[in-house]
Amino acid sequence: MKPKILVFSGSTRKGSYNKMLAALVAKHLTIANADVTTISLADYPLPIYDGDLEDETGIPENAFKLRKLIETHHGIFIASPEYNSSITPLLKNTLDWISRIQLPEEEPLQLFHTSVYAVGGASPGAHGSLRGLMHLRTIMEVSLGCLVLPEMISINFAGKSFDENGDLTKDHQIKRLHKLIERFVSEASHVKLQDN
Ligand SMILES: Cc1cc2nc3c(=O)[nH]c(=O)nc-3n(C[C@H](O)[C@H](O)[C@H](O)COP(=O)(O)O)c2cc1C
Numbered sequence: 001m002k003p004k005i006l007v008f009s010g011s012t013r014k015g016s017y018n019k020m021l022a023a024l025v026a027k028h029l030t031i032a033n034a035d036v037t038t039i040s041l042a043d044y045p046l047p048i049y050d051g052d053l054e055d056e057t058g059i060p061e062n063a064f065k066l067r068k069l070i071e072t073h074h075g076i077f078i079a080s081p082e083y084n085s086s087i088t089p090l091l092k093n094t095l096d097w098i099s100r101i102q103l104p105e106e107e108p109l110q111l112f113h114t115s116v117y118a119v120g121g122a123s124p125g126a127h128g129s130l131r132g133l134m135h136l137r138t139i140m141e142v143s144l145g146c147l148v149l150p151e152m153i154s155i156n157f158a159g160k161s162f163d164e165n166g167d168l169t170k171d172h173q174i175k176r177l178h179k180l181i182e183r184f185v186s187e188a189s190h191v192k193l194q195d196n
Contacts, residue, residue: 049100077118130156
């Protein structure tokens with residue numbers, strides 16, 4: 001059976017390098033025989049997390065929709081830009097809202113403990129989002145309890161690292177991408193999803 005993999009970017013900006021990276025990963029996952037769903041967080045708007053808002057109106061429907069997508073995919077790939085050496089407010093807010101959902105008879109954060117995760121990032125500068133990815137990894141592994149693969153892809157000097165088709169131009173980055181895709185599809189193939 002083909003593993004189902006969900007792909008999204010922590011930037012929804014027009015011309016986003018991280019959307020390009022997400023699209024490239026989706027393309028290579030499809031070639032590697034995965035069944036890929038690519039979403040934009042722009043289609044799942046959420047208010048900035050506020051405890052009073054949660055008490056008054058509950059967790060927004062879009063957080064439940066995103067939860068359902070996570071629940072029904074064996075693997076999740078997140079492309080994350082770096083803002084001031086950390087992740088974007090959009091991505092943090094999204095993860096924060098989803099983490100607030102706890103269904104009856106569920107362990108805390110159980111949602112995050114089934115699928116396998118992979119991360120990557122792109123930036124126009126020298127850091128290639130690497131410092132942001134370390135924060136993302138800490139949030140996902142230490143706080144949410146996700147299994148995040150050690151293979152990750154960091155694209156620096158993004159303006160020169162993607163060609164006009166959205167493919168990578170540099171051999172060392174292409175090698176890392178292939179390594180990530182191979183391990184990701186293999187690990188996702190072993191994930192057993194809960195019955196939904
Ligand atoms: C608030 C803010 C902070 C940023 N901080 C960093 C940074 O710490 N390191 C970096 O390499 N780029 C930084 N950038 C530049 C982003 O990497 C760049 O805007 C990138 O294109 C964003 O990702 P996107 O193309 O997917 O939208 C920052 C951009 C913004 C708006």
